[in-house]
Amino acid sequence: MTEKRITYQRTAPERGYTDRVLRVDLTRKEIKVEEVSAEMREMFVGGRGYCLKLVFDGTSGGTKYDSPENVLALAGGPFCGETGFVGTGKFIAGTISPLTGTFCDSNVGGHFFPLVKISGFDAIAITGKSDEDVMLVIDGDAGEVFFTEAPAMDGALIGAEELVEEWRGEGKQINVAYINAGNGAKNTFFGCINSVYYDTRRKRCRAKQAGRGGTGTVMRDKGLWGVLVRCNAKRAGSNRPADRERVRRAGKNLRDVIREVDPNSMSLGTQGTTALMDMMNAFHLLPVNNYQYGVDEREKAVSGFVFEKEYFKQKTPDGCYIGCNLACTKGHENHKLLTGPYKGKRVGVDGPEYESAAAMTNLGVFSIPWIMEFNWYCDQYGLDTISTGVTTAFAFEAFEQGYLVEEDTGGRKLEWGNAELVMELVHETAGGEEGFASVLARGLRRTKLWIADRASKRTGRPESGIINALNDFAMECKGLEFSMYITKESLAQQGGYGFALKGAQHDEAWLIAIDQLNRELPAFEKKAVALRWFPLFRTWFNIAGLCKLPWIDVRNPEAKNTPMPARNMPTVDYYIEFVNGTLGTEKTLEDLLLESERSYTLHKLINLRQGFGTREHDNIPLRAMAPVFMNEFLSRKEYYEEYLTERAGLDIAGRSDEEMLKMLHGDRRERYEKLTDAVYSEKGYDANGIPTDETMKRMGLDAPEYMQIVRAARKRSGNRN
Numbered sequence: 001m002t003e004k005r006i007t008y009q010r011t012a013p014e015r016g017y018t019d020r021v022l023r024v025d026l027t028r029k030e031i032k033v034e035e036v037s038a039e040m041r042e043m044f045v046g047g048r049g050y051c052l053k054l055v056f057d058g059t060s061g062g063t064k065y066d067s068p069e070n071v072l073a074l075a076g077g078p079f080c081g082e083t084g085f086v087g088t089g090k091f092i093a094g095t096i097s098p099l100t101g102t103f104c105d106s107n108v109g110g111h112f113f114p115l116v117k118i119s120g121f122d123a124i125a126i127t128g129k130s131d132e133d134v135m136l137v138i139d140g141d142a143g144e145v146f147f148t149e150a151p152a153m154d155g156a157l158i159g160a161e162e163l164v165e166e167w168r169g170e171g172k173q174i175n176v177a178y179i180n181a182g183n184g185a186k187n188t189f190f191g192c193i194n195s196v197y198y199d200t201r202r203k204r205c206r207a208k209q210a211g212r213g214g215t216g217t218v219m220r221d222k223g224l225w226g227v228l229v230r231c232n233a234k235r236a237g238s239n240r241p242a243d244r245e246r247v248r249r250a251g252k253n254l255r256d257v258i259r260e261v262d263p264n265s266m267s268l269g270t271q272g273t274t275a276l277m278d279m280m281n282a283f284h285l286l287p288v289n290n291y292q293y294g295v296d297e298r299e300k301a302v303s304g305f306v307f308e309k310e311y312f313k314q315k316t317p318d319g320c321y322i323g324c325n326l327a328c329t330k331g332h333e334n335h336k337l338l339t340g341p342y343k344g345k346r347v348g349v350d351g352p353e354y355e356s357a358a359a360m361t362n363l364g365v366f367s368i369p370w371i372m373e374f375n376w377y378c379d380q381y382g383l384d385t386i387s388t389g390v391t392t393a394f395a396f397e398a399f400e401q402g403y404l405v406e407e408d409t410g411g412r413k414l415e416w417g418n419a420e421l422v423m424e425l426v427h428e429t430a431g432g433e434e435g436f437a438s439v440l441a442r443g444l445r446r447t448k449l450w451i452a453d454r455a456s457k458r459t460g461r462p463e464s465g466i467i468n469a470l471n472d473f474a475m476e477c478k479g480l481e482f483s484m485y486i487t488k489e490s491l492a493q494q495g496g497y498g499f500a501l502k503g504a505q506h507d508e509a510w511l512i513a514i515d516q517l518n519r520e521l522p523a524f525e526k527k528a529v530a531l532r533w534f535p536l537f538r539t540w541f542n543i544a545g546l547c548k549l550p551w552i553d554v555r556n557p558e559a560k561n562t563p564m565p566a567r568n569m570p571t572v573d574y575y576i577e578f579v580n581g582t583l584g585t586e587k588t589l590e591d592l593l594l595e596s597e598r599s600y601t602l603h604k605l606i607n608l609r610q611g612f613g614t615r616e617h618d619n620i621p622l623r624a625m626a627p628v629f630m631n632e633f634l635s636r637k638e639y640y641e642e643y644l645t646e647r648a649g650l651d652i653a654g655r656s657d658e659e660m661l662k663m664l665h666g667d668r669r670e671r672y673e674k675l676t677d678a679v680y681s682e683k684g685y686d687a688n689g690i691p692t693d694e695t696m697k698r699m700g701l702d703a704p705e706y707m708q709i710v711r712a713a714r715k716r717s718g719n720r721n
Contacts, residue, residue, distance in 0.1 A: 004029040005146030010120040016078030016239050016582045017041065021054070022121045022145065024136060026222050027068060027128030031136075031145050036122060043700065047077035048542035049599040050123045051094030051105055056602060058127060061609045065098035065189075065214065066221050068129050074113070074179075074227075075123035078582060080545025081114030082239045082323070085251040085578055086258065087547030089114055089321025091195075093179075097213040097502075098189040099387070099443045100479040102610040103603055104213030104502040107542050109320040109329075110195035110206075111177040112229060115140070118238045119231040130223030135178075137167075140231025150225035155182035155380035156194035158342070160205035163228075164198050173232055174198045180226025181216030184381025184430030188441040190391075190481075191216030192384045201314070206331065206350050208320055211384040212505055213480060220382075235322065242584030250577035254550060255325045257571060261554050262326060268553060271304035272312065272330030273354040278303050280358070283517055284636070285486045287362040289416050290393040291475055291623050292632050294486035298366035302357060311368060326550050335372045339423045342380075349376045352385075358484035359389025363396065364416030373423060381430035386505075390481035391444040392425055394474055395451075403455045403470065409436045444476045472622040477504035478612065487624045488668075490516040492527040495675050498620040499531060501603045501613075507542070508535040510552065514566040521566075528678035533567070533593075540596035544579075551575065598699045601691060605706055608690065608713040615689045618676060625668040633661045640664060688717040 011018050019036045036050075044053045051073035058071040076091040091113035094105035116124065119140025126136075133150035153159040164176045177197040185191020193210040210216075219226070241247045262268055267275045277299060280286040284294030300306075311332040320329040332349045352375040360371045378385045398404045399414035406413060412421060428437035439450045448470050456463035475482040480503020487493040493516070496509030506512075511530055514520040521527045541548040556570040572589060579587055607613030627633040633640060634657065644650045644660060648667045652660055680687065684695030690713050696702045 004031065005144055006031045006033070007142075007144050008033050008120065010140055010143050010233075012120075012233070013081075013117060013239050015242050015584055016082075017046075018117065018120050018122050020121050021050075021123045021125055022138070024124065024126045025128040026126065026130040026134070026224060029130070029147055031147075033121075044599055044602070045077065045543045045595050046122060047075050047080070047090075047545045048092045048094065048105055048107075048539060049595070049602075050075040050543075051092050052103065052599055052602045052606070054123065054125045055094055055096065055103055056606055058125065059096055061611065063096050063610075064101070065096050065218055067096075069127055070096045070218060072126040072215065072218050072222065072224075073123065074116075074126075076113035076117055077543055077545025079239070079578065081117045081235065081321075082241070082247065082578075082582070083236050084244075084248050084323060086254050086324045086326060086550045087321070088323060088545065090541070090545050090547050091116075092542055093193050093210040093215040095213075095215055095218045096610070097215075097479070098217050099214050099445070099481075100503055100612075102478075102502075102612050103606040104215070104480065105542070106193075106210035106212040106215055107507065108193065108195045108208050108210035109547060110208045111175075111197035111321060112179050112195045112227075113545070114235065114321065115175060115177050115229045115231050118233045118235060119229055124227070126219075126222065126224065128222065133223055133225045135225045136227045138227065138229040138231075140229065140233060141169075141172075153180075155184075156180055156196055156207050156382060157205070157347070157376070157380045160196055160207075161198070164196075164205060167228060167230055169230070174200065175232045176228065176230040178226050178228035180382070181219045182380055182382030182430070183220075184378075184383045185216035186220040187432030187438075188383060188429060189214050189217055189443045189446070190384040190387035191218075191220060191382045192378075193219060194379060194382060201317075202331065202333065202348065204348050206320075206329070206348075207379050208329070208350070209379065209384070211386060212507075213502060214384075216382045239582060241582040243581040246581030247578055250574045250581060251323065254571065254574045257556050258326050258550060258554050261557065265555070266553050267304065267308070268326055268328040268549065269318075270312065271308045272328045272351065274302075274307040274330070274352065274357055275304040276354040277357060278305070279517070280354075280485065284489070285512060285516065287358055287484050287486055289364050290362060290390075290397040290473060291482070291486055292397070292627075292629075293635060294488070296361065296366065299361070301366050302361065302368055302371065306368065311372075324547070324550075326547075326554065328549060332372060335369070335376065337376070338369065338373050339420070340377055340427050347376055350379065351375055355484050356385040356389075359385050360419075360422070362389055362393045362484065363422055365419045365422060366417075367419060370419040370423075373419075374426065377423070377426055377430070381426075383426070383430055386483055387443060387481045388426065388429070390475055391440050391447055392422060394444050395440060395447060397473055398451050398470065403451050403466065405458070408451070408454050412436075443479065444474055444481050445479045448474045448476075472628045474621055475504070475623060477620050477624075478502070478617055480504055482624070485512050487512070488626055491671055491675055492521050492530060494620060494624055494672055495527065495531045495679055496535075497624060498618045498672070498676075499679055500535070501600065501607060504620065504624075508539055510534075510538070518566070524675070524678070528675065528682050530566075531675075531679045532682040536593045536596045536600060537567075537572075539600060540592050543596060543599055546575075594699075598701065601695070601699045601701055604691060605701070605709050609709045613689065614713065614717055615676065615687070618689060620672070622665065622669075625672055626664050627661065630657060630661065633657065633664070686714075688714075690714055690717065
């Protein structure tokens, strides 16, 4: 290829910002550096906010995931890369999603964006399409950005060490990282982006994933193999905060809390997020057989304690970026691959995270070696483990219910617990093979429509009726597959999934623990308030460039003495100190929430502009609210009988099981609709989920380009408000 390159003067961050965006046009092979406007910085802060603004400005209501003008935006926040604080390796990838048709973003850790930042950039905006696969290189040492041929790698992991060594340069530190999406991302709608860095303790490359929404699919559709960055500038103090001592003190306070609390509570430092396996199973929250059940005695074989004792044997600090003592980035160093093109090869497996492990229990598989197999190949291929697992589980249940037959599946019987079959489908899905796997590759929503069409032609039943039946157990919302929590008994988490702007995931509102485990939201009104507050503060971490686990999963011992312990306000105070120490400001929590709400509202506007975002798009499947079929009801019959009488206040005397199940369905649907009204009111939306004029003005989003979207949405919904 003809080399395209620019030179630039590397500018070090000042008070957390470089105030520069790197713009890349793959069609024209153009690269340029732009200044971030003061208005953009003030309004949208960084990270997720910058991604939203770059996508909003660069796209229109007609933009699809594969449109050349679609923007793949990457951004860290003003606190990304700060070595004196905890959890600062995070950045956001955002784009118009192939799964949802609107903006979707995913957060990911590692060393990539801290290196981009010290190379001189707060964000990267990628548009256009290359007619050949290319890699973009950011050389912060030389002050150059250029295209080069894509490496001869078909995935993220095999060959990673050689690639890093090649670009490291003789005698230099290993300050090289890259992002890419494997070949599986080209062949699916749920491709993930891998953030790959070299772990000097484990002596190998590791990968974290921006998993949700198909960001990797967009990357590969654009002809971009990946982006590599190298920069040997000093990292310690590179953010050049206004008050270094204030930052240092806030970081020390949080590390002290983590050191005291985590070993005696979540144990993330020894078990990683697999620590959630036992907790979820104990409270009927672990998904089994497409979310039919929430508990299984086989879980003891995949307990976090088993992972810790038999697989996570490395005892040195295991954080995904410098300065984080939560150290939850676990890994296993000696998995022998059981299937696929690398069968027999021994590999290091990163994670698995809870979500990836539960994706397999949701398929009836309770085996750590098979969980490792699934996790590693999804990373290598560039597949989101959640979307892969949930789409496959839905197909398994559709087969169980008779909507799919062997003629549809290529002669396969889809049976729960068949790990070999699961992996066979993973390989075929990633490889782009024609047939049943190519249907799964397009995600659950499209798989559901394909199944309904086939079943209708086979049986003569109306397709619309079959779709309605499938909708009850098709675990997706807005086109995004549910993450791995049973929500039947947590109204707050039902809303957390349904009202999440990018679809059913826990990034915006993980309320399952405080609602169902800790019982901290007993009153209906508290649930509604929580469904405004928590999404705002949780997504604030995504505009800041921070990991939220040190806040949400490590409760400060002093929190119990506050009016709302779940908000963990003593630790929130550390974050506020960190913000002000970096920026030289005196911002309050209310200021941070307003900044987050502005970005949140911009996401709502993109949804509305793309034809979504109103009340009907916040609906969730029946299984997210209640048992759908009798087997689910009977597995907890005594519990549901007590619920109907004591909590719902219904008379069940003489009622059959079928009648009680129908009563339960009615009760749960009614409660969800009531919650929807209450949450919309809390958020400043009208009854159709559209922001009011007052809300738009309060956000500072009352300029014509924003207001015309709101007015058009009201007109479509018949509400002129």
